[in-house]
Amino acid sequence: MKTYLDQLAIFGGTTAFEKKLHVGRPNIGDHTRLLDRIENAINRRWLTNNGPYVQEFEARLAEFTGAKHVIVMSNATIALEIVSRALGLSGEVIVPSFTFIATAHALQWQEITPVFCDIDPKTHNIDPSKVEASITPRTSGIVGVHVWGRPCDVDALQKIGQHHGLKIIYDAAHAFGCTHKGRMIGNSGDAEVFSFHATKFFNSFEGGAVATNDDELAQKIRLMKNFGFAGTDNVIYIGTNGKMHEITAAMGLTSLESVDTFLATNYRNYKLYQEGLSDLPGIQLLQYNEDEKNNYQYIVVEVDEVQTGISRDDLVKILWSENVLARRYFYPGCHQAEPYRSYYPHARLLLPETEKLTQRVLVLPNGTAVGAAEISMICQIMRLAVERGPEVVLKLQV
Template sequence: MKDSSELAILGGTPAFTNQLYVGRPNIGDRSAFMGRVNDILDRRWLTNNGICVQEFERRLEALLGVKHCIAMCNATVALEITIRALGMTGEVIVPSFTFVATPHSLQWQQITPVFCDIDPETHSIDPRRVESLITPRTTGIIGVHLWGKPCAIEALTEIAHRRNLRMLFDAAHAFGCSHNGRMIGSFGDAEVFSFHATKFFNTFEGGAVATNDDELAARIRLMKNFGFAGYDTVVYIGTNGKMSEISAAMGLTSLEHLEEFIAINRRNYAAYASGLADLPGVRLVPLEGTDRYNYQYVVIEINEQAAGIHRDALLQALHAENIMARRYFYPGCHRMEPYRSYFPNAGLLLPETELLVQRVLSLPTGTAVTEEDIINICAIIRLVLENGVKVAKVLA
């Protein structure tokens, strides 16, 4: 274990030779995956709703308990297509504390994202603030399930039903999670998942739309394939959102290791909880109760006043040790272009978001991180906080 003079930020040697990342891809059984790849090559059917994609969709539907799960090339395109299929126009209410793809999927289609503040306890959109943002131009709400924790599903859905709005959930973080015993994927008009390489469950690149609405599913299937309803028959405007066979093969292989990946994430989360316990100014985002979580993200909040150091100083100190922690979702979508130009005063209406983007830190986890790594990471965090004045002086 290091002492203060050995911290890399103070001139010592980094604790880790290789960098530890928040989202280094999980890899399942390579031989099983390569077997599927060889089958794909033998069939010479590489895309256009092949056998692997069809099987992948069936298995997702069974896992999520939904009537329809439509595989896509990525979650951003899945959001764009679903938004259009739902008939959203005008304005849609979204959190600013999310990945920028969420508002981009609206703005890309000339729909105005109206940023709503978050609940500081859950980090998700605050339904108590949604109602005041509804105007005659509002057509929908997008709730985001952050860190694998469901957002306020019932409250948001009630508002949407009462105000005749579409209800879409961005479930990019929440694959394999549940809410009140029901799997995420079956709520709202539809839910969109991300299977990007950085997610604990990946298809290289990919995503999916889950819904129990037959008509909506039919529209999405048309729209993801240029509007083709049969050979040489186009009946709807569409684009290319199809998942390839190679991505579906990775998805099928990852599904076979889903519980293993979650178990490792759970172990890592518990190790962080133990290592960071009673550390002043550090709050580990809780994952409690009987619901199912994927433990994909280990997220802490740094209270500068109590910790004696700003989150960004801790971040730099960790990076110096090759611990590649991340600031999610800094600086908030409302402070990114084009939104900061469109809505220069948005921050005045988002005080909790403004505070949270200065405090949140996501720590390395996944199959590439060991319990011993986590013990060392926690010890370094503790040491940095104990020497906050020295670290701040060096950085200044």
């Protein structure tokens, strides 16, 4: 197979990178600390059911976020399911379609209808001015998603929620370590949900957590994630199994010890991409507000095909041919995935901004697995693709 650079006679016959560069390659903290913790857990023979590492992880996360309660779970999807059930959501819930499918599935799984709302093209987050128009007598809540870790318009959503008596959950899967108006994410709405999946900059292999300042809600969520057990032989709610186990919590604790390094690496890389992609017509790197804390984990580029002369999808093809596994996000949008595509075939007409953005966005590799030289090369490939793309892109087979 001819690579892109090969066709431009820049490198003869090899890819720019020997090894594949992935988006979401896991960051891993101190191996020795992790293995010691795992050994301790095994020696203790307390492997799950609210073990000491889970308790310590929850306490550390509460300290880190400033939230009164942080309840860890097996993943963010189950956390979203549990929190929406604990809040009594039913009927319809307003969500963006520009999100990972789990945001919608967590509702639909409980036969709650996700009503897709369009986004603000500047922020990529749910557009509060369009939320009001989606409210019906069946609406019970709103799930805002802090896409790329950049917070939703929390104040506007809060006002709408209060005015219409709606519950508000934030899917903060991307937003661990970020702030909104100087306050750590984890303190807004009725609850916020983090993901610690391996692809997130801060991971516990799999994992998630609900953060809330509501005592009663926290208590209910704790029961629900453990089958509804309020004590031995005493089940007082319908519940499920959302428990995190000790090995996962050991990874979470170890990741937390390195979180500053992960953040610093992401920030350094973001600045390198900013420099490398500046002045590239039609290529717009998503900017983070540096007055806030950001985790900088997503390097997001919007491709304007009219200006670049090359489509986002062809750019992705070129990058893949060089072993840069850039990803389209959140392509094609939840409303275009089953079962929603069949349930609401006309949804796309109500989501023009979502439709446009899913055709423009690509995400580049970041994290501790990517270095300065690699970023410089990725930016050079993109520059070449924009300058010379149409010459060879049609011949490229990947």
